Amino acid sequence: MTLLWDADPGAVERFQVALGGVTRHDSPAALGRALEADSSEFLVIIGPDVDLASACDFSEGVRVQRPEVGVILTRRRVDVTVLAQSLRAGVREVVQADDLTSLADAARRSREISQKVAGHTTSDASREGKVITVFSAKGGVGKTTFSTNIAAYLATSGSKVLLVDLDLAFGDVAISLQMLPTTSIMDLVSMAGHIDEQGLASVVTHHSSGLDAAAAPSDPSDADRIPGSTISELLRVAKTVYDFVIIDTPPAFTEHVLAAFDNSDLLVLIATLDIPAVKNLRLSLDTLDLLGTPKDSRLVVLNRSDAKVGLRAEDVVTAIRQDIALMVPTSPAVPASVNKGIPLVIDEPRHAVSVAFKELTEKFLRNPGPVETRAEAKVDAGPQRRWSLSRGGK
Ligand SMILES: Nc1ncnc2c1ncn2[C@@H]1O[C@H](COP(=O)(O)OP(=O)(O)OP(=O)(O)O)[C@@H](O)[C@H]1O
Ligand SMILES: [Mg+2]
Structure with a gap:
C-alpha cells in the first residue's frame, strides 16, 4: 500500500x-x-x-x-x-x-x-555483473573510443561483456567495431516488462573479440520510442548474464542516460583539455551530486591529456574539484584504429593508449579497491560546492 x-x-x-x-x-x-x-x-x-x-x-x-x-x-x-x-x-x-x-x-x-x-534485495545467487557507464556532457571527447576499447579488452581477456550503445540516435559503436547488426535495442521495446536472458540474447550482435553489443537503432527517430524503463530492464537482465556491461552514451542527460546512471556501479566521466569540456564536466559532477550518485562510484578520465593547449591537468582538477584517475595521451593511431574498425587494444596492444586503457580496466574494473587517483594528477580538489540548478547552471 x-x-x-x-x-x-x-x-x-x-x-x-x-x-x-x-x-x-x-x-x-x-x-x-x-x-x-x-x-x-x-x-x-x-x-x-x-x-x-x-x-x-x-x-x-x-x-x-x-x-x-x-x-x-x-x-x-x-x-x-x-x-x-x-x-x-x-x-x-x-x-x-x-x-x-x-x-x-x-x-x-x-x-x-x-x-x-532495506537489504531486501530479491536477487538470488546468480551472476551480479558490473555496470559501467561512460559519459561526458560534451560531444567528441572520446566516450565511444573508451567504451569500445575497454569492452574489447575485457572480452579478449576472458570476461563476458555486453557493450550497450545508448547513443540511440547517432550511435557509432557498431561502425567503430565494423559490425553489421540486424537487431537493436529498439527490438526490446515489444518485450517490455518481460525481457529475459533469451530476449536479450536475441537482440545482441556478437563481435570477433568475444564481446556482445546491443546496438543503437539504425533509424535515429526510433530513439524517442524507447522508454527509459526499457533501458533499466535491459541492464537489470544484462548484469545477471554478463560479467561487465559497458554503456556508451550520447553527450546529454537523456532519460536513457539517467536510467543507466541509476543502474550503474561505476560512472566514467571523460574530459579533454578544453574549457567547454571542463565546464561541462563540472556541471555534470554537480548534477550527479543532486541525483544522489555516490562520489566514490565516479572516475574522471582525461583524454588527450598531453595536448599543448594552455590548459593543464592540474587546472582541470582545480576546476572540477575531483582528481583524475587516468590520463590518455593523444595519438593518430586512435582515429586510424576506428577507421580500420579494430579497437586499438586489439590492433596495437602495446601502444601507450592501449596500455592506459588496460591499466584503468585492471585497477578499477577488474580489481577495484576504493577509487584512487594517479599521483601525477593529484592536486587538492578543495571543498566540494554544490551547483544549484536554480542558478540556471551558470
Ligand atoms: N586519445 C586520442 N587521440 C587521438 N584521437 C582521439 C583520441 N580519443 C579520441 N580520439 C578521436 O576523437 C574523435 C571523437 O572520439 P569519440 O567518437 O570516441 O568521441 P565521443 O565522445 O564518443 O563523441 P560523441 O559525443 O560524438 O559520441 C574520434 O575521431 C576519435 O578517433
Ligand atoms: Mg560516441
Whole structure:
C-alpha cells in the first residue's frame, strides 16, 4: 500500500490507476504516524497542491528517520527550481501530476531502491555483473573510443561483456567495431516488462573479440520510442548474464542516460583539455551530486591529456574539484584504429593508449579497491560546492 499526502479525497482514485492501493492522509503529522505504525511502508507520494516547502521539510525528515522510504513529489508543472529544491531535500523523483505512466515508473524505481536500502534485495545467487557507464556532457571527447576499447579488452581477456550503445540516435559503436547488426535495442521495446536472458540474447550482435553489443537503432527517430524503463530492464537482465556491461552514451542527460546512471556501479566521466569540456564536466559532477550518485562510484578520465593547449591537468582538477584517475595521451593511431574498425587494444596492444586503457580496466574494473587517483594528477580538489540548478547552471 502506498501512502498519499493530498487534501483532496478524489486524489486516491486518480493515483490508484498508476500505483495500485493508496492510503490518503491530509497532513504530514498523519503521514508520519502512518509511517511509524507500519515499517513495511516504503513509498510516499505527495500531491500536487501540497506546498513545496512543507513537502521538502517532510522529505528531509523521512531521509533521516526512515532512509529506506522513497518520497515522490507530484507537481502540476515541473521546473528547474522545483527539481533542485526537491532533490536537495531527498525527494527521489518529481513527476508531472497528470503523467500517470511516469508516476508508475517512478514508483517502481523507488520501490526497487527501497528494497536495496532495506537489504531486501530479491536477487538470488546468480551472476551480479558490473555496470559501467561512460559519459561526458560534451560531444567528441572520446566516450565511444573508451567504451569500445575497454569492452574489447575485457572480452579478449576472458570476461563476458555486453557493450550497450545508448547513443540511440547517432550511435557509432557498431561502425567503430565494423559490425553489421540486424537487431537493436529498439527490438526490446515489444518485450517490455518481460525481457529475459533469451530476449536479450536475441537482440545482441556478437563481435570477433568475444564481446556482445546491443546496438543503437539504425533509424535515429526510433530513439524517442524507447522508454527509459526499457533501458533499466535491459541492464537489470544484462548484469545477471554478463560479467561487465559497458554503456556508451550520447553527450546529454537523456532519460536513457539517467536510467543507466541509476543502474550503474561505476560512472566514467571523460574530459579533454578544453574549457567547454571542463565546464561541462563540472556541471555534470554537480548534477550527479543532486541525483544522489555516490562520489566514490565516479572516475574522471582525461583524454588527450598531453595536448599543448594552455590548459593543464592540474587546472582541470582545480576546476572540477575531483582528481583524475587516468590520463590518455593523444595519438593518430586512435582515429586510424576506428577507421580500420579494430579497437586499438586489439590492433596495437602495446601502444601507450592501449596500455592506459588496460591499466584503468585492471585497477578499477577488474580489481577495484576504493577509487584512487594517479599521483601525477593529484592536486587538492578543495571543498566540494554544490551547483544549484536554480542558478540556471551558470
Ligand atoms: N586519445 C586520442 N587521440 C587521438 N584521437 C582521439 C583520441 N580519443 C579520441 N580520439 C578521436 O576523437 C574523435 C571523437 O572520439 P569519440 O567518437 O570516441 O568521441 P565521443 O565522445 O564518443 O563523441 P560523441 O559525443 O560524438 O559520441 C574520434 O575521431 C576519435 O578517433
Ligand atoms: Mg560516441
